[in-house]
Amino acid sequence: MTDLKLRDVAKSYGDVNVLRDINLDITSGEFIVFVGPSGCGKSTLLRMIAGLEQITGGELQIDGQVMNDIPPSQRGIAMVFQSYALYPHMTVRDNMAFALKIAGQSKDEIRAATDRAGKMLQLTPYLDRLPKALSGGQRQRVAIGRAIVRDPKVYLFDEPLSNLDAALRVATRIEIAQLKASMPDRTMIYVTHDQTEAMTLADRIVVLAGGGIAQVGAPLELYERPVNEFVAQFIGSPAMNLLPGRVKRTGQMTTVALDGGLEAEVAIPTRAGDQDMPVNLGVRPEDMRETDGTPVFQGQVDLTEALGEVTLLYFGTNAETAPIIAKLPGIHPDLKGRTVRLTADPHALHLFHKGQSLLYRDGPDSLPPYQPRMAAPSGSMGGTPAAPREGGDRIDEGLIKPQGPVR
Ligand SMILES: Nc1ncnc2c1ncn2[C@@H]1O[C@H](COP(=O)(O)OP(=O)(O)OP(=O)(O)O)[C@@H](O)[C@H]1O
Numbered sequence: 001m002t003d004l005k006l007r008d009v010a011k012s013y014g015d016v017n018v019l020r021d022i023n024l025d026i027t028s029g030e031f032i033v034f035v036g037p038s039g040c041g042k043s044t045l046l047r048m049i050a051g052l053e054q055i056t057g058g059e060l061q062i063d064g065q066v067m068n069d070i071p072p073s074q075r076g077i078a079m080v081f082q083s084y085a086l087y088p089h090m091t092v093r094d095n096m097a098f099a100l101k102i103a104g105q106s107k108d109e110i111r112a113a114t115d116r117a118g119k120m121l122q123l124t125p126y127l128d129r130l131p132k133a134l135s136g137g138q139r140q141r142v143a144i145g146r147a148i149v150r151d152p153k154v155y156l157f158d159e160p161l162s163n164l165d166a167a168l169r170v171a172t173r174i175e176i177a178q179l180k181a182s183m184p185d186r187t188m189i190y191v192t193h194d195q196t197e198a199m200t201l202a203d204r205i206v207v208l209a210g211g212g213i214a215q216v217g218a219p220l221e222l223y224e225r226p227v228n229e230f231v232a233q234f235i236g237s238p239a240m241n242l243l244p245g246r247v248k249r250t251g252q253m254t255t256v257a258l259d260g261g262l263e264a265e266v267a268i269p270t271r272a273g274d275q276d277m278p279v280n281l282g283v284r285p286e287d288m289r290e291t292d293g294t295p296v297f298q299g300q301v302d303l304t305e306a307l308g309e310v311t312l313l314y315f316g317t318n319a320e321t322a323p324i325i326a327k328l329p330g331i332h333p334d335l336k337g338r339t340v341r342l343t344a345d346p347h348a349l350h351l352f353h354k355g356q357s358l359l360y361r362d363g364p365d366s367l368p369p370y371q372p373r374m375a376a377p378s379g380s381m382g383g384t385p386a387a388p389r390e391g392g393d394r395i396d397e398g399l400i401k402p403q404g405p406v407r
Helices: 042-050 092-102 107-120 136-148 166-182 195-201 219-224 229-234
Strands: 004-013 016-026 031-035 057-062 077-080 154-158 187-191 204-209 212-217 241-249 254-258 263-266 278-283 297-300 303-306 310-315 324-329 339-343 350-353
Touching (some): 004 042, 031 042, 031 195, 042 077, 042 154, 042 187, 092 107, 107 136, 136 166, 166 195, 195 219, 204 229, 229 241, 229 350, 297 310
Parallel strands (some): 154 187
Antiparallel strands (some): 004 016, 204 212, 254 263, 278 350, 297 339
């Protein structure tokens, strides 16, 4: 059992500050995924945990022991890299055994460890092959096998699937999930650009941005209760739409007067003092649906993308601001050029103090306990919204968050 604590961890290269104020507690057995825009420091943070980069500020503890100056080999950690970089002249078994040989383990120990890893990764039939006789997915499994044979307490993965084609990515992602399930007490930290990997593998996702942590939470918590506009738009694809407006009527339900004349009813409580406050209404593309009633958005469809199970509608593609995107179930290429009226359930709407992407606010700890939303019973969308909970979930700093678990 191994937990990690990062305390005020910082990284700079000379005058260039890459990371600062990184505070994170990782519990033994957790699967943690780091995501964030390119260059935000995901790999750097992982490499600092591995001991491959010097920590220039703060402290890394593993099981209570400060690790800042402990060499990588003594941290109980194994890392799997994006480029699997196997030794081409060695068999699969020898590739996996290499580190154990260097460490002076006996032949019997090495055989047992490589047999075990081969079995876990379904590589047994390939143990005597050279890497060139393996597929990309099998090679990456050998790279994971090299980590497994060392039986580390903590596994670090740096974009391990990004060299694989789409089908292999899916297959190998599922194998990694199964691997984790077979080692429930091993802690795993995983860097990726891939939202699906993050959402499906993580117990908790850490969103890094602007040199710090924007939010930490369970995947669906980040999706349903992003603490700021940045996370709201980073998690989910296509990104959440932000519609500018002002608070028109406060109370347990809030009415927002949107720029352009429409209004939206939001199941988020506000106070009298919030009257007139500039806000951005957050609407996920997948929460929008066509309506004959009062829309929260209407416009002429500039472009449609029929993906099979859904169609993406684009509005305002020539505007300076990001286009508004709606994702409707089914195939609707005929909507191109038409004016459509779209609404969304008041409970699925988000509300942000306009432009205040407060990346460094307190974070989700200040929010009430998270409860996932229920799946919408068929035919319930657009029904009478459930009454907001007594006391509300409103918080003040930079965000007005959606209210309840009911959709
Ligand atoms: N040796 C170095 N000297 C100066 N700056 C560096 C050095 N190594 C990395 N950086 C900078 O640190 C920042 C973080 O890099 P890092 O590779 O950790 O980002 P990342 O989030 O993993 O990016 P990506 O998603 O593109 O892989 C980048 O802006 C990068 O330019």
